[in-house]
Amino acid sequence: MSMRNRLLVLMASITVLACVAGVAVWRAADRADRKNQVQAGGPAVRAGTVSLAAGGPRIVFRSMAWGPHRDELASVPASAPDGPRVASGVKCLRFYAAGGTGICLQAKRGAVNDSYDAVVLDSALRATRRVPLAGIPTRARVSPSGRMAAWTVFVGGDSYAGTDFSTRTSILDTRTGTLQSSLEDYAVTRDGHRVRAADINFWGVTFADDRHFYATLATGGHTYLVRGDVAARTVTTLRTNVECPSLSPDGTRIAFKKRVPGLPADAPWRLYVLDLATSREWPLAETRSVDDQAVWSDNATVVYSLPGDYGSDLYTAPADGTGAPRLLTLSALAPAWLP
Incomplete structure (x- = not known):
């Protein structure tokens, strides 16, 4: 092949690759644009004021509904979980209050790359502290008094389903800093003996009070429920x-x-309750696999997320193991029940 023909082939290849890249970018932009468009049949969402202060039973969560308020913290009355939403303008990947x-x-x-922060919010959703994160956010909790906050991020891998992941869990005293x-x-x-291992991971803090908490510890291919003491470390x-x-x-x-045992490797979990x-x-x-840190809407009901058409939907199940799962609200994630 002559040099001229080789150049023509090269130029044609570059043109084809450029077109392919252009189509990929266009499709990505189109998908992003569609997420900003309200979808027919989706939840009604309007801009407004969302508060974390006591003001009547309500749910605050990350709204996954497509439209201009996607990913914003939104609020609905606890008595109307699938009713019209008030969106705050504050966007979160994970949230709790x-x-x-x-x-x-x-x-x-x-x-080129995304970065992440943990942001402490006051009752008016104003940021009072910002902490840079070392990885992708996955879990968040606040103690009942509001003083202590905890979060978990992935610093290697991106799923709990496999074994190739590493997490980092932090606890912040919002009063003392x-x-x-x-x-x-x-x-x-463990069993009365000190454990020292290079593969220790923690995730999923849940607070009993401002000093004590429960969480997951993983080491040696096993996971454990642990009880922690913030003051004694x-x-x-x-x-x-x-x-x-x-x-x-x-x-x-x-x-x-x-x-x-016996469930698929990428969907290995069932929800349980421990007395x-x-x-x-x-x-x-x-009976579906749930990869979420559930919350309690009251002492009788457990709430959790499952994949939905727009990212995630919330379901409930009776905490005593009876009854059947029930869809609570569409297009929602990371809820908190507030008084």
Whole structure:
């Protein structure tokens, strides 16, 4: 082939690649644009004021509904969970609130790479503290008083389903400003013996009060429910095969996801509840795999997310294992029940 023909082939190849790249960019832009357009049949959303202060039973969550308020914190009355939403303008990937304090894990979109922050919110959703994160946000919780906040990020891998992941869990005292950047600095006790291992991971904090919490510890291919002490910087294992614990409002039970043998590797979990006094556990009526840290809407009901048409939908199931799952609200994630 002559040099001229080779150049022609090269130029043609470059043109084809440029067209392919252009189509890919156009499709990505089109998808992004569609997410900004209100979809027929979706929840009604309007801009307004959202507060974390006591003001009547309501739910605040990340709205996943397509349209100009997608990913914003939104509020609905607890009595009308699938009713019209009031959107705040504050965007979060993960969120939780209690005692008038919110924790919002946010993304900052960059030209090349994204970065992430944990943002402490006051009752009016004003940012009072911002902490840079080392990875992708995945879990967030606040103690009942609103003083303590915790979050977990992925720093390697992006799913709990496999084994190739690493997490970092932090706890912040919003009153004093003290940040414990990693629970891996805590002393771990298992069966009365100190545990030291390079593969220790923590995730899924749930607070009992401003000093004590429960969380998941992983090491040696096993997961454990642990009880932690913020002041003593210690955790103690309680039982195995517990992930993403969530303490009931009365402090007597923990909802969690449990790996069940025989299920697919990418969908291995079922939701369970554990009675802390008796150590008895039982499955909930939900038979689908749930990769979420559930919340309690009250002492009788567990709420969790499952994939939906626009990202995520919220479902409920009775905490005693009876009944059947029920769709609570479409296009929502990371809810908090507020008084």
